Structure formats: C-alpha cells, structure tokens
Amino acid sequence: MMEIKDLKKNFNQLKEILAYSNTGSDNELFISLYLLVNPKRVSKQEYTSKLNSMIVEKKSEIEQSQNYSSQQKKDVLDMLNLIKIFINEQYRPKSGKTLLLYAFKREIINIIELPFTIKSKLIIDPKPHTQILRTILSSTPKYGVLVLDREKAQLLTIYLGEIEDFIEAFVSDVPPKVNYRSQLAFKEKNILARIEEKLHHFFKYLNERLLAHLREFKFDYLIIAGRKDIIPQFLNYLHSFLQSRHIGSIFAEPDEPPSTIREKANKLIENFEKRQKDTLVDKLIDEYNTHGLGVLGIEGVVKALMMEQAKQIIFDEDFFAEGYVCQECGYISLKKENNCKYCKGKIVYYSDVTDEIIETALKQGCELVSVSGNQRLVEAGNIGAVLRFIAY
Ligand SMILES: [Zn+2]
Structure with a gap:
C-alpha cells in the first residue's frame, strides 16, 4: 500500500x-x-x-x-x-x-x-x-539556517518543514598575516588577537556569502543556529539587509544532527508564521478601515475576484459558505439568480463556494493565506481580500 x-x-x-x-x-x-x-x-x-x-x-x-x-x-x-x-x-x-x-x-x-x-x-x-x-x-517561504561555529559553518534550507538543501559549507581560513616583528614581540597577547582576528575574518566572510545567497533567492528568511555565546557576536556582523530577514536564532551544538536542527527551526518558523499571519489580518482590517484597499466578508471577496482586483485572500481555514456558480463563465454569486447576469449561463447551487473562490483566486495568481484561530478575522467575516486597486 x-x-x-x-x-x-x-x-x-x-x-x-x-x-x-x-x-x-x-x-x-x-x-x-x-x-x-x-x-x-x-x-x-x-x-x-x-x-x-x-x-x-x-x-x-x-x-x-x-x-x-x-x-x-x-x-x-x-x-x-x-x-x-x-x-x-x-x-x-x-x-x-x-x-x-x-x-x-x-x-x-x-x-x-x-x-x-x-x-x-x-x-x-x-x-x-x-x-x-x-x-x-x-507562496511558501524558504528558510535559510546558518549553523555556526567558531571554525566552520553550514547553510541549509528548510522548505515546507523539511530540510531541502545543503547550500554551502564554510571553513574558517587563517587571515593574511601582517607585521611579523610585533607578533614576536607581543607573542602571548598576539595569539589571542590572532584568534579574534581569525573570527572577525570568518564572520565577515560568512556575512558576504549569506548576502550573496539571499540575493540569489536561495532563501527568504534567515535563522542562525549555534552556541549561546557565539550568536550575539555574529549578529553584530549581520548586514542590515540580512538583519531584516533574520527571524530568530536557535541554540545548537556544533555537531548537532540535522534532524534536531530542523525540529528546533520548525518551532521558530511556526511561531514566526503565526505572528506574520496575525499581522496580515491586522493590515487587512486597517486597509479596510482607512485606505479602502481591503474588503471583508465573503460578498466583498467574491465581488473583488469577479473584478480581478484581489491581490491576497485571507481566510479562516474552517470557513465555508453556500452559493451559486455559473456553469459557463464561473461567475460566483451568493444569492440565487435564475441565469448568470454576465453570460446568461446556467446557475448551479453549491453547498460550499469556498472551493470555487480558492480556485478562482489561484487562477488569478492571488496569494492565499489560510489562518486558524484568529478571532479578529472571524469577527470580521472569516474572509477578506487585499486589493490591487480600487474599482470606481
Ligand atoms: Zn456566466
């Protein structure tokens, strides 16, 4: 089987x-x-x-x-x-x-x-x-996880909750030497300085490589994994562009197996996505209340889809609604009509039109956001859409 x-x-x-x-x-x-x-x-x-x-x-x-x-x-x-x-x-x-x-x-x-x-x-x-x-x-983001150590690091990607790819492994190089004389003179002091210099060199290099991978769309968001003491040090090196994509850090030992890295990262990702969806719901309701680039409730969403205005549809995952669909052109209506008002085609009853809504949205290239347990969204009518433009 x-x-x-x-x-x-x-x-x-x-x-x-x-x-x-x-x-x-x-x-x-x-x-x-x-x-x-x-x-x-x-x-x-x-x-x-x-x-x-x-x-x-x-x-x-x-x-x-x-x-x-x-x-x-x-x-x-x-x-x-x-x-x-x-x-x-x-x-x-x-x-x-x-x-x-x-x-x-x-x-x-x-x-x-x-x-x-x-x-x-x-x-x-x-x-x-x-x-x-x-x-x-x-519409599913890819998460880059940099597993970091003082001497080596590895970048992997998590997609749909699984480790998708190992992008690059990095090994710390000894930086170019300068000033031999003073090194001999201040030997002990310099050993420490050399270690710090090596780390500095390594972190700078990692930062550049990460930036290059982000620019090549290898990942959308970044997670740093490593020992407690090393993470804050590395974060100081992070380019602002990478910082804006950094969603958090997880503690991990240098040779931790990928499966537990994945587990820890997935917990972080779950919380991040939940917060992000809550923010999207807040933005939608704000748009609705202020600029008018948002509609709430199924009637508004259906209308926006029929006008091809919808950019993003946000809905409660348990929501459904009865309605009618034109067999000819796919026009969706919540009220019973004898014939399609656009093409005069036959109208058929659906115990649930959310499938039609989702499919129409997918065909139009809309982003779909399915949300669970957001009370604000439920109270606002379970479904809403962010519009590309306002139709007058
Ligand atoms: Zn029709």
Missing part, C-alpha cells in the same frame, strides 16, 4: 512530477485526481460516491473518445479501477483538506494532502496537472 504523505513530507518526490515534461515521444497518460476529503466537510461515503461518479463519467468519455489509442484506453481504465479500490478500501484522510493523487504508467505514483479545499476533479492528460500545486508552493 502506498503511504499518504502531507505536502511537507513529500516535497522531494513531488519535484519529479513538477519537472515532468512530455516530449511527445511518450504515449503514457497522467491521471491527476483532486478529491475533497476534509472530514469537517464531507463524510467518507460522500467522497467515495463523488469519486465513483467521476470515474464512471470519465470511463465513458474515454471509451467513446477518438483521441486515444486502445492501449492508452486500457491503461487509463486500469488506473481508474486502481484508484477506486485504493480510495474505497485503503485510504484514510489525515490532516489535509484535499487529496491530490497522481497515477502514471498503470501505477499510483504519488498521494498527498493539500492544505486547501479544492473542488474535486479528475484530469487525464499527457502531463500531470500541477498548476494548483505550483501556486501553493510559490
């Missing part, structure tokens, strides 16, 4: 899928499945019956299609059966909201849970469907 992983644990395997490009010589088809499984919103019976009906529909579509060879049809039908058995018999939802599953070459190759609710859909294409995944990943 394949193990279900969350986005964090699975990033390295996902890289292959993100990098996949069909050069045209390969006739294999990819199946990408999004299935809403959030236990707060759907029961197992509901999501399995949703899946089964999507599969029935796809099967008849595939069977009738002229676009696939008989081998391709057979492979796809086999994979659909495999997915059906897997979801019905083995899969148990974890903490995520939407299951994303990829099947390829008659196998289920990856299963992850996404932190957002996304409308269930089954996509069969020569390439994996990665647009939503890419948007989620692109």
Whole structure:
C-alpha cells in the first residue's frame, strides 16, 4: 500500500512530477485526481460516491473518445479501477483538506494532502496537472539556517518543514598575516588577537556569502543556529539587509544532527508564521478601515475576484459558505439568480463556494493565506481580500 504523505513530507518526490515534461515521444497518460476529503466537510461515503461518479463519467468519455489509442484506453481504465479500490478500501484522510493523487504508467505514483479545499476533479492528460500545486508552493517561504561555529559553518534550507538543501559549507581560513616583528614581540597577547582576528575574518566572510545567497533567492528568511555565546557576536556582523530577514536564532551544538536542527527551526518558523499571519489580518482590517484597499466578508471577496482586483485572500481555514456558480463563465454569486447576469449561463447551487473562490483566486495568481484561530478575522467575516486597486 502506498503511504499518504502531507505536502511537507513529500516535497522531494513531488519535484519529479513538477519537472515532468512530455516530449511527445511518450504515449503514457497522467491521471491527476483532486478529491475533497476534509472530514469537517464531507463524510467518507460522500467522497467515495463523488469519486465513483467521476470515474464512471470519465470511463465513458474515454471509451467513446477518438483521441486515444486502445492501449492508452486500457491503461487509463486500469488506473481508474486502481484508484477506486485504493480510495474505497485503503485510504484514510489525515490532516489535509484535499487529496491530490497522481497515477502514471498503470501505477499510483504519488498521494498527498493539500492544505486547501479544492473542488474535486479528475484530469487525464499527457502531463500531470500541477498548476494548483505550483501556486501553493510559490507562496511558501524558504528558510535559510546558518549553523555556526567558531571554525566552520553550514547553510541549509528548510522548505515546507523539511530540510531541502545543503547550500554551502564554510571553513574558517587563517587571515593574511601582517607585521611579523610585533607578533614576536607581543607573542602571548598576539595569539589571542590572532584568534579574534581569525573570527572577525570568518564572520565577515560568512556575512558576504549569506548576502550573496539571499540575493540569489536561495532563501527568504534567515535563522542562525549555534552556541549561546557565539550568536550575539555574529549578529553584530549581520548586514542590515540580512538583519531584516533574520527571524530568530536557535541554540545548537556544533555537531548537532540535522534532524534536531530542523525540529528546533520548525518551532521558530511556526511561531514566526503565526505572528506574520496575525499581522496580515491586522493590515487587512486597517486597509479596510482607512485606505479602502481591503474588503471583508465573503460578498466583498467574491465581488473583488469577479473584478480581478484581489491581490491576497485571507481566510479562516474552517470557513465555508453556500452559493451559486455559473456553469459557463464561473461567475460566483451568493444569492440565487435564475441565469448568470454576465453570460446568461446556467446557475448551479453549491453547498460550499469556498472551493470555487480558492480556485478562482489561484487562477488569478492571488496569494492565499489560510489562518486558524484568529478571532479578529472571524469577527470580521472569516474572509477578506487585499486589493490591487480600487474599482470606481
Ligand atoms: Zn456566466
């Protein structure tokens, strides 16, 4: 049985899928499945019956299609059966909201849970469907951790809670020597001075390298790890540009294993992200109250999305709302209308339109911020948007 992983644990395997490009010589088809499984919103019976009906529909579509060879049809039908058995018999939802599953070459190759609710859909294409995944990943910051010692240091990056990369290892060099005579004369005093000079030289060098990596977007935020006494010394050397990205420090021994560095860093990151999200909520409410570049409540957010004004959408992760969606153009309305007011298309009832909101936002390249436990946001209507411009 394949193990279900969350986005964090699975990033390295996902890289292959993100990098996949069909050069045209390969006739294999990819199946990408999004299935809403959030236990707060759907029961197992509901999501399995949703899946089964999507599969029935796809099967008849595939069977009738002229676009696939008989081998391709057979492979796809086999994979659909495999997915059906897997979801019905083995899969148990974890903490995520939407299951994303990829099947390829008659196998289920990856299963992850996404932190957002996304409308269930089954996509069969020569390439994996990665647009939503890419948007989620692109708004996730990367944290650089400098593990620091007097003699050596190492820069690694944490992405989605996991150590992603070891960027560079640094070793302290002996600085160029000057003034031999005075060294002989003040030998003892000078040994100490040389040690300090070496450290000074090393810290300056580290600072330059960090700055270069930041400018090359190797990380967005910086954490310093090291012994208690060395951290404040090094912080004095930190360039102001790096200082503005420094989110905190953690205490670590010089040869501490990466796993405990990661654990300590993740605690710091969690607190940092919580504070940052709270600040975003405060800014949104300020914008709403003063400059008007903020809207609060679902009605305002839907309107902003329909006008393509939204830059960032901030929402409580447990929030949902009923509404109506145009089958033709995707127009979202909270009130029942007979036909779409834009294209006269058919309007369909949704027990929850937040999926549509999130998907529309992702398509427009909006940043999505899902917040939990922020009372100010809940009181302001659970959802809001920061706008790019005000429409008159
Ligand atoms: Zn419409």
